[in-house]
Amino acid sequence: MASMAAASRGGAGGEVRVGLFVTCLVDLFRPSVGFAAVKLLQDAGCIVDVPTQTCCGQPAYNSGDRATTATIAVQVIEAFASYRYVVAPSGSCAGMIKRHYPELFADDPNMLRKAEELAGRTHELVSFLTDVMGVKRVDAAFDGPVTYHDGCSGLRELGVRDQPRRLLGTVRGLDLVESRNTDVCCGFGGTFAVKYGELSNSIVERKAATVVESGAGTLVAGDLGCLMNIAGKLSRMGSTMEVRHVAEILADMTEAAPIGAPHHLKD
Amino acid sequence: MSEARDTVLGTIRRSLGVTGREAPRRDAVEGRIAAARPGVIPARGQLPEPARVALFCEKAEASAATVARVASAAEVPGEVARFLRDNNLPATLRRGADPDLAAMPWGGTTIDVTAGPSDGSDINGLSRAFAAVAESGTLALVSGQDNPTSLNFLPDNHIVVVAARDVAGDYEAVLGRVRDRYGKGTMPRTLNFVTGPSRSADIEQTLILGAHGPRRLHIVVVDD
């Protein structure tokens, strides 16, 4: 019912074809987030497809390797050329495509046009659901207090802040509690977390302390990078706080073990 | 020296890809300096006089100054005497040659008023502000014999008299008056914008008043 209403709003031609940019971290580490994203998009009335893909190129871009980044970006631009929208369950990867692909091709008018065109169609998952598809509520249940961490790119590059909180507010049984400093970085920063491990650790220590202090039993965010970092710190600290991607909760797909918790191997 | 000047300007021009002789650039720069356009002026201070003066007083107090309003210049000495008494300060005052300050009836108080700049031994200084800014509770003081700049900084307590009609909404209005007084492109040696008494938070971000300048700033607004 909700999906039919959404489809009639979102699709001028009746059919909203979405290419899912699954992100390399979700693809490799936590496919369940990808399937949750697919469900949310389908529930909103989208037809979802997943073209063959690797990564948005951000690790190369932030390491100063523009040539490799451009090669990867060209691939992404081609792979997603035919979709009405491109949606990523990550503010960081969506931000890379929306904000940085055009920068990357600033000196190449032909590619710049394509990059800008793709940027215009690309969205972070939750803000796509609310702002483009007009989703106002989700059909999901979750027990207990949850706190939300704002991933830096989603927050500052894409303005994702209220949208996930609004949808989480419609999850039955979920009690959203705010942590202090939700807009402060978790210290992940991609390769930074490995290259400057000690420094990254000191930042995530403060982040872990603030989310624990919130009293929530579960931490959610829209970016798997942040989540793996915070989850890794929480488990090293011996905390029992569970960590999940926001899409899993909104899609009511929480059967997979939380991030970093023991899980059964699926085949 | 002139070699350094040539190198610095030369490198700037090379980096910018200009010669410095381009007529459009020169016109743009001259035009901009000549026009001295105000930019974004906050609506906050754009008020009719009574509300503007009230905002000034509110903002000055928020900056830890104390403010008193008197109906006329004749009431200033009495208010200054009260301030000194209430704060347990000696009845001495150092002021400049400002004729408005000199004309006030100091004889009706027991304050020992002397005139001239401060050599650092004065406990209390008295100045008349050139203008004030409602937007942020800021005083504007200009250097000269009338109101020596040393009085703004050396005495422990600085008392500043400002006429209500001199309270402007914004800095730009004050800068316009400075231009009217001194001529376009010319300035007094010192124009001090003062917002509250001296302070520092350099030790553990703990704010303490009276770092090097006055520990107290008392503003007397004259309404007539």
Add this chain to the structure above:
Amino acid sequence: MTIHPTSPQFKDNAHRALEDRDLQKALGHVRQAFIAKRAAAAEALPEFEALRDSARDIKQHTLENLDLYIEAWEDKVTAAGGHVHYARDAAEAREAVLDICRRVGARTVTKGKSMISEEIGLNQAIEAAGLVPVETDLGEYIVQLRGEVPSHIIAPAVHLTRDQVEADFRRHHTHLDASRDISSHYSLQAEARGILRERFLAADVGVTGANFLVAETGTSVIVTNEGNGDLTQLLPRVHVVLASIEKLVPTLEDVGQLLRVLARSATGQEMSVYTTLSTGPKRPDDPDGPDEYHVVLIDNGRSSMLGTSFEEMLRCIRCGACMNHCPVYHSVGGHAYGWIYPGPMGAVLTPALIGVETAGHLPNASTFCGRCESVCPVRIPLPKLMRHWREREFERHLQPAAVRGGLGVWGWFASRPKLYRLATGLAMRALSIAGGNRGRFASLPLAKGWTDYRDMPAPQGATFQSQWKNRRAQPKRAA
């Protein structure tokens, strides 16, 4: 003569900073106070964002016409009876100041807070010339007693605790009664006030920086809360202003725009206590003020930044908001950056001034969280400029071989989607099995920087793409 950079040892510096309990206690004040105050000040002014645009545009316009604004400004300084000294580099700047000091027979030189003075190493030069430099900003004074440089561009002693300052005062102020009580913040400040008041009155030359130089009037502008900058320039016979070339602005009105964003961004004040506009020496009938007014206009590498992608950095008005909001600065403080300018602005400016070979760590030691850019009053895209430095390093093969090699392998696969899918499919399966029932790794040889400090969540198993492909390959069933 300028301080020797320890930026190449950034990781060691950071390690020591993280282990330093006094520093960590002191940094607690930065993490909260500055941020809340700035946010409140920005919130209270509806025009704040428009003023940021205005501030950005003023600085950008001035940079694009910097040659002409410098000439216009110089004419006005001269017309007001002041003197302009151009300095191509730090050595020329130091020499210009020392020349003035020698000519007037100076013995004591008081100083207002000036980062460019730190950059050119002026105190050491003054001492070497047999004169006494006296820092008068409370934080700078403390830092000078300790033989350090500021750890923050507006709060020089923010890395210290009250206890440390008390110990420093007791160690240096030995002429005072040893049993005196200086346990409170107030008593420490009062003691410094007393000592520095004598120095102010005794000084022969006063050196200040400049927040702005105004082309319209030849005016220099300083902004302080303590009033030390004013006593520094008011009482001695000679006032010397040190200013780098990017301090120029066209008009007094432009100063008004910049002032509205400066204090709000820095300390959350609407205005700093003292904003002082100084033009030339004292006038014939002025009862106080300096007999001489000099400006040493310093390039020291900045003119070469114009016309490059780093030009935008020259918009910086030194408010410190970027470091106040930086998670890396919050962790290690300013000294770890290893030179004069810390935090995000330092991570961009330092490589431009001392070379990316020396300062290469600084633009790399960032998560690119973007909070600095989000608060910068002149909208400098700090993460983008840090990324530009990384690009320069990459082009010049300055990065560690392991990083470059790892990235190369990853890039090779990431550019070949089919191969990537196959390889990652196998790798994740293997990694998932290795992760076993715990769901995470406590140690991974290739990611020690990660697993030394936190666990690495294990992959769930088959990749999303392989699962998606398998699902599509199966005949569809009705739901």
